[in-house]
Amino acid sequence: MAAIEDTTTQRMSALLTQLAPNEGYTLSALDAVRFMRSDRPLGRTPVLYEPSIVIVCQGRKRGFLGSDVYVYDAQHYLVLSVPLPFSTQTEASASEPMLAVAISLDLTQVADLMLQINHLGPQAVPGIPLGIASTPLSGALADATLRLLEIMTCPRDAHILGPAVVREIYYRVLVGEQGGAMRAALAHQGQFGRVAKALRRIHADYAQSLDVAHLAGEAGMSVPAFHAHFKTVTQTSPIQYIKSTRLHQARLLMIRDGLTAASASSRVGYDSPSQFSREFKRFFGRSPMEEVRDMKASFSLSPAKPLSEFTLAH
Structure with missing residues (x-):
């Protein structure tokens, strides 16, 4: 090398x-x-x-x-x-x-x-x-x-x-x-490929109701086999993966789009804002307001820099 x-x-x-x-x-x-x-x-x-x-x-x-x-x-x-x-x-x-x-x-x-x-x-x-x-x-x-x-x-x-x-x-x-x-x-073949397909489905439809048994059926596996192979790939369970995906997406909505916790929770599929706040704090270690305040710079999204601002040395 x-x-x-x-x-x-x-x-x-x-x-x-x-x-x-x-x-x-x-x-x-x-x-x-x-x-x-x-x-x-x-x-x-x-x-x-x-x-x-x-x-x-x-x-x-x-x-x-x-x-x-x-x-x-x-x-x-x-x-x-x-x-x-x-x-x-x-x-x-x-x-x-x-x-x-x-x-x-x-x-x-x-x-x-x-x-x-x-x-x-x-x-x-x-x-x-x-x-x-x-x-x-x-x-x-x-x-x-x-x-x-x-x-x-x-x-x-x-x-x-x-x-x-x-x-x-x-x-x-x-x-x-x-x-x-x-x-x-x-290549998305074998058991890894079946889990990868389920992950893509979760990311496309995280705001919808997602049933683990249905995901396992789509992957062509029994529920116990799906759990086992899913954990091998992600180091977590399907339920926890779905939950963490929703919470991450909600955090980005609050940081980048300025949504309130209630609006973000609804957008990612939560029916109860209070349940969302409890699960958010358990996952991130602080309330939605505290997390957005402290992580705003780290997860902000800036537009591409205009060409006129480049002053590159050659």
């Missing part, structure tokens, strides 16, 4: 400093690409990540799922093949913010790439499907990320050239150190 040059990391950090001028998340010219920034350390914080690749260029994050810890920093990236609620810890400061780029997975493109990879030669060792993995960042993936960030400073370049570089990043991940595990997971 080619080493990452310090100049590459420094350049990525310099670009991200300008692409993500605000804490939280910043949109880009491409729907699949968002930038992340934190100017302060954050203790264990519940989060919900969609299937995505997260490449940290400065600072460090740790993800916690069950008893497993996933480090993603300037030397390691995080990839998720399914949507997962877990918790993260962030190392950052005002003088050295945590800076990262998050790229959502386009499953159609990923499937096409996997067909091409398999067509060009069978893989030596079939991977065991993984829902989440932390993997050393190769020089080739770092170079592609740097090119993506450079392209993102020009909206025209981003729209025309960006999709090809995003596709290259998908490819680098699929053939990387954990590529076999990611391909196995993203």
Whole structure:
């Protein structure tokens, strides 16, 4: 694996400093690409990540799922093949913010790439499907990320050239150190694939009434088997997963759209605002009002930075 040059990391950090001028998340010219920034350390914080690749260029994050810890920093990236609620810890400061780029997975493109990879030669060792993995960042993936960030400073370049570089990043991940595990997971075959289908259903319909027995039937499993395989993938039960998905979505509605707790609770499927408040406090450790106040910067969503504001040194 080619080493990452310090100049590459420094350049990525310099670009991200300008692409993500605000804490939280910043949109880009491409729907699949968002930038992340934190100017302060954050203790264990519940989060919900969609299937995505997260490449940290400065600072460090740790993800916690069950008893497993996933480090993603300037030397390691995080990839998720399914949507997962877990918790993260962030190392950052005002003088050295945590800076990262998050790229959502386009499953159609990923499937096409996997067909091409398999067509060009069978893989030596079939991977065991993984829902989440932390993997050393190769020089080739770092170079592609740097090119993506450079392209993102020009909206025209981003729209025309960006999709090809995003596709290259998908490819680098699929053939990387954990590529076999990611391909196995993203192929959505076997028991893992059945659970992945249920997770997609939950994320599409979390505001509706979701019955575990019905989800198990859709997955072609008995309820006990569904519970067992579901916990293997997510480290939690179907009921707890549905609940955490609703609570995460409600938090974002309050932070980003300014909804009240009562409005947000109704929007995500709760009939009782008081029940929502009790479950929210039990899950996040504080009331909706306290959580929104303290996490507003961390989960805010800023528009893409106007081109006129870029002053990049060459």
